[in-house]
Amino acid sequence: MTLETVIGLEVHVELSTASKMFCRCPVTFGDAPNTHVCPVCLGLPGALPVPNREAVERTVRLGLMLGSTIGETIRFDRKNYYYPDLPKSYQISQLDAPVATGGRLLLPDGSEVRIVRVHLEEDAGKLEHEDGRAWVDYNRSGVPLVEIVSAPDIRTPAQARLYWETLGRLVAYAGISDVRMEEGSMRADANISRHVPGTPLGPRTEIKNMNSFRALERALAYEEERQTRLILAGERVSQETRGWNEETGETVEQRSKEESQDYRYFPEPDLGPIRLDPGWVEGLRASLPELPTRRLEALVAMGLDRELAELITERRSVADFHQAAVAAGAPPVLAAQWITGEVQRHVRQGLAPLGEGAFTPAMLAELLQLLQSGRVTAAVAKEVLPLAMAGKGTPGEIVQARNLSPIEDLSAVRASCERVIAAHPGPVQDYRGGKDRAIQFLVGQVMRETRGRARPQEVEAILRGLLGP
Amino acid sequence: MEREEIDHIARLCRLELTDAEAERLRGDLERILEHGRRLGALELEGLQPSPLIPVMELEGLRADVARPGLDPGQVAAIAPRQRAGRIEVPPVAGH
Known part of the structure; x- marks a missing residue:
């Protein structure tokens, strides 16, 4: 039985803007916890979001570089879920009027991956568990986050990695993020399934929150093998969310995730739709880097x-x-x-x-x-x-x-060669005894004496002449 | 509304409900759904959805200029508990 692998990627990139997506707190990394927070990014009652124009512009630029269609009117929506790193209990994201739809990414191996959409949202805070208790740093809460969703066009774990690397390079080129992997500014979720070509797609598993190219490739390779084992044994692959454990090199089942309808998306009532002027978009297109x-x-x-x-x-x-x-x-x-x-x-x-x-x-x-x-x-x-x-x-x-031009006076080079020969009887003897490589040591000594200004080929010729056949 | 649905919603909210609480919420949710059904029955044929807020132009958005947020004392005042600057939150069920 020949099985085909089908992979789609959702890549999240934090934008390196000066301020956050909906408030003016600075975007930083590594500062003391909760030092860049305000009523908006802490979700305090009554605080209202104001979108960052630069973040919208950078997302449009990325969409253009991917050949996507830029939305004429984009909209933000609330994605509701309860998790303490998300202080409002909802994330401002985009559902059906994203910044960009469609497009494709050409990979260096000549293959092509279609892009489904590029949308803008806000990052959550950083949650840590310790001794059965939970602690949050909200500095990251509200940092502009771009999500790039690929079509399920990827066929191997190696191609998935290449796609992500290529996308990361493009993002850096577009100047929209500094893409610091070690700081988690680019992360990916992957969907993977296996099926017999020509038959419907198999149930897929989603591997969440990988933060390195290597982890992505390894997790997908593991999952590919695990699914194959199940299919060949006649068992069902269940549609589920799995996490990648870097230490054990395995994916493990995670708590069942919300389904799309559970997020109760609705248009963000605190923000109106945003019209993107087609003339402005064309201006950006004209200024894109190669x-x-x-x-x-x-x-x-x-x-x-x-x-x-x-x-x-x-x-x-x-x-x-x-x-x-x-x-x-x-x-x-x-x-x-x-x-x-x-x-x-x-x-x-x-x-x-x-x-x-x-x-x-x-x-x-x-x-x-x-x-x-x-x-x-x-x-x-x-x-x-x-x-x-x-x-x-x-x-x-x-x-x-600094008088560093080559020595044109060959008699000076010759004099240097003579001094080196006199000073190093050992290598001279080696050379004469048939160890041709010893000449390189002598050339090196002359170069040192002339501060690199002698031409090595000339030095070697003079040395060989002086040392005889 | 089925009890199963109530339990599902409670799980999404990370809430543990007693039978009595579930029954009370069932009544509340029924009334909310009934309100939704009444809205759903309105005759809206030919009407365009109107945005809650007028369409914004790009120029109306905020320039990307940062300014300091709350000072640590203000954050401490609203955080129930802190450890090394981090704010304590209820641990996530099932973690």
Whole structure:
């Protein structure tokens, strides 16, 4: 019996706006509990919500990037359920007039997943249980939350992961969220069922609240296998909600959830419908950034291998920097290698991230041109980079001010080679005894003595000449 | 209204009801449903639903500017109990 897996994802993304969805409390993470709360996000009687325009605009932008149809009049609805992290006992969400409907997401493997809807709602607080008691931090209560619902077009756990990763990248590109997974700013629920192709879909299980790509893939793989086992044994898969336990690597049945009708949705009486002016929507469409998947393909066409292109397009700031460096004359592949290698190494060690410090794309282009034309050696280029990143000048200025041009006077290089040969009899003996690799040690010593300004190929040729056949 | 429905609603509200309470609520709910049925019987053919609040334009929404919320003393004053800033709430049944 061949079974097909059918997966749909609901991804929740917290928007990184300055203020919350319906009040002016700041959106923060990691601050002392209940320090960013007010009558609105605490659900105190009489408090009235006022929607955040920026949150609506960002959601529209995401919808446009997914090719969705933007609603002309959108509406908020109350979704009622009792849970103490939700102080009003209802969540302001959207039922049948969401910000956006339809659309699709193109994945890097060429597959496509249709989007059902994109809607805007508010996040709940953070509930913790301890010694049989419950405690809430409402700082997160009311943070704008976008939900992106996919069609059940996904067929494997790996594709589900790829979909989520691709969507996360798009969200970051659209500048609507900073997508900090470790802070829970992007979470997913997954629906999964198995059936024989050509027959009706099987009963589905919903796995709630996963906060990492890895957890999603593992939970779906586990669930795929569990359902297969039941089906092959002739048992029924029951339609239920399951939770993923990271430690045991299993999904476990959770308390039965409310059905849609139990939420008693009704139009939010405190908020009128919001008209989205079609002219304004078209203006936003015209200002959208290029899709990351398209940029990735463009980079591959420039000669980057796929892995390198993925690293570059992972973050928009990096992709933009690379694009600008290439426009300023940097060779695309070399620029990508330097950005993902040397530049990132210095950023990790504390220099300003790309686009934030003094280092401009034109400077990277200049440095790589100096390198390619032989006006600096690779060793010197690596030395110049952190100086330029630290704001010590342009690469050309640094090379000139510190006298870092290659040594053109070969007799000086030869003199350095002679000194190194005299100082290292051991490796010299090894080389003469047939250990060819020993020459690299000697080249390294000459490079050190010349502060990287000798050309390694020239050094090696001179050394071999001096050491004889 | 069936007792089963009363029990289902009580579960959704995380309420435990005695038989007497369930009976009293059955009466209340019946009256609410009856009111709904009377509204449902109104002749509304050809009428457009009117929003409770006029349609808002985007420009009418709030600009994304944050300002401080309540100070911790105010929060403490309305929270029944706090521990390290977190507010105690009734534990969730079935957790």
